[in-house]
Amino acid sequence: MKSFMKHTIFKYGLKLFFWLGKILKRHHLQNFSKLLGSFLYFIPWSRKKIAFENLKIAFQVQYNKKELKKILKNFIQEVILTALEIAFIVKKKEKLASWAKADGLEILDEALKQKKGVIALSGHIGNIPVMLAWLAEKGYPVAVLFKEGKYLPRGFLYNLINSYKIFPIPFRSDREVPKEIIKALNKNMIVFILADQARPGVYAKFFGKKVQCQKGAFVIALRKGCPIVPVFIVRENEGHRIKIYKKEKFLQLPALSRNDSFSLSDKSIVDMIEEYNSLLEKLISQHPEQYYWFHRRFKKSLP
Numbered sequence: 277m278k279s280f281m282k283h284t285i286f287k288y289g290l291k292l293f294f295w296l297g298k299i300l301k302r303h304h305l306q307n308f309s310k311l312l313g314s315f316l317y318f319i320p321w322s323r324k325k326i327a328f329e330n331l332k333i334a335f336q337v338q339y340n341k342k343e344l345k346k347i348l349k350n351f352i353q354e355v356i357l358t359a360l361e362i363a364f365i366v367k368k369k370e371k372l373a374s375w376a377k378a379d380g381l382e383i384l385d386e387a388l389k390q391k392k393g394v395i396a397l398s399g400h401i402g403n404i405p406v407m408l409a410w411l412a413e414k415g416y417p418v419a420v421l422f423k424e425g426k427y428l429p430r431g432f433l434y435n436l437i438n439s440y441k442i443f444p445i446p447f448r449s450d451r452e453v454p455k456e457i458i459k460a461l462n463k464n465m466i467v468f469i470l471a472d473q474a475r476p477g478v479y480a481k482f483f484g485k486k487v488q489c490q491k492g493a494f495v496i497a498l499r500k501g502c503p504i505v506p507v508f509i510v511r512e513n514e515g516h517r518i519k520i521y522k523k524e525k526f527l528q529l530p531a532l533s534r535n536d537s538f539s540l541s542d543k544s545i546v547d548m549i550e551e552y553n554s555l556l557e558k559l560i561s562q563h564p565e566q567y568y569w570f571h572r573r574f575k576k577s578l579p
Contacts, residue, residue: 286425290432297363305360313353327351327569333577334483335564350565354511358403365409366436372410376509380520383505384416384466387527392502393461395493399472399556400568402509407518408468409440419443419460420468421453454496461502468507469493471549472556474575480549483557486578489549503527504548506555510563521555 300308317324331344331351339347364370387394398404412418420442424433437444443465445456460467469492477491497504504526509518526548560567 293359293363294367296360297365298367300360300364302364305364306357309357309360310353313356314349316356317349317352323570324348324352326572330569330571330573331564333485333574334560338561347564348569351567351569354565355568355570361403362405365406366439372406372413374515375406376410376516376518378410378518378520380522381414383520383522384507387503387505388417388464388466390503391464392500393464394466395457395461395497395502395504396466396468396507397493397504397552398468398470398507398509400470400571401556401559401563401566402511403516404470404509405436405440406516407507407509408437408442410516410518411466412440412442417443417463417465418468419445419457419465421445421447421457421470423447450492454492457496458500461496461500466505471552472573473571474573478546478549479578480546480553482553482573485574487574488576489553491545491549494545494548497526497529498545501529503529506552508556508559510559510566519559523551526551 296308328344328348331339331347335344335347365372365375384394384396398407408418408420420437422433422437422444424431424446434444434446443460445453445460445467447453457467457469471490471493473490474488475490477489479486480489481487482489493504496502504523506521506523506526507518509516511517
């Protein structure tokens with residue numbers, strides 16, 4: 277019964293958002309998101325509680341309880357705004373050129389020249405669909421690993437991603453995903469992986485805690501010898517800014533054969549993960565309301 281209710285809420289919620297995306301003007305989106313977000317902030321629901329607990333863990337030193345509650349409210353408004361922007365872009369068939377600016381495109385260009393494909397490490401911050409669609413519109417060969425939402429209509433994200441000429445890599449199993457990523461890399465594509473969810477792998481530092489971090493992207497990069505480029509998007513003023521980082525030790529990775537002896541939990545992999553975590557942590561600290569705090573990021577964390 278609970279699952280049926282969630283499916284129903286998501287189904288009609290999507291219809292509402294896409295209807296709003298059709299009728300609202302772009303300059304109305306932010307005001308409407310503040311109104312709806314403020315309303316949702318005062319309603320008790322489980323994910324809101326998870327988000328607040330995550331904020332307390334991450335920022336217990338920097339902010340007091342009142343300040344954390346303000347960030348939580350701003351975060352809920354930001355989630356609504358992101359959803360409205362996506363609905364607006366889809367319904368209006370909006371071109372993305374005016375929606376974002378990018379720092380460091382030359383880093384992606386240089387990485388692609390290696391002809392080994394590129395793993396673009398990103399995270400759940402900012403309006404990710406805008407980032408992917410903007411780059412695809414610019415002519416970059418973009419692919420993205422994603423998982424269909426549990427309560428979304430079947431094939432919803434796949435169809436949305438595919439409609440923007442982005443190559444979709446649906447998460448089906450831990451065995452199949454690496455094969456699909458390697459196929460895309462062999463085509464010299466930029467494969468986006470959002471590597472900041474808690475999954476069994478290794479423990480690495482994030483906001484002062486040792487959290488579970490996925491290592492698959494780094495293992496594939498070492499096997500293929502393909503460059504890793506951290507790429508994120510954040511909202512700044514009235515637009516979005518794509519930030520592309522140059523990390524030398526990510527750009528010149530040696531290709532290791534299956535016979536090469538190295539531990540998958542080797543310190544070198546943990547070091548790379550913590551380098552990525554530190555970039556993401558810095559961005560989150562600058563824009564705390566833009567990170568997706570609904571995830572149980574500190575689940576099974578260690579001191």
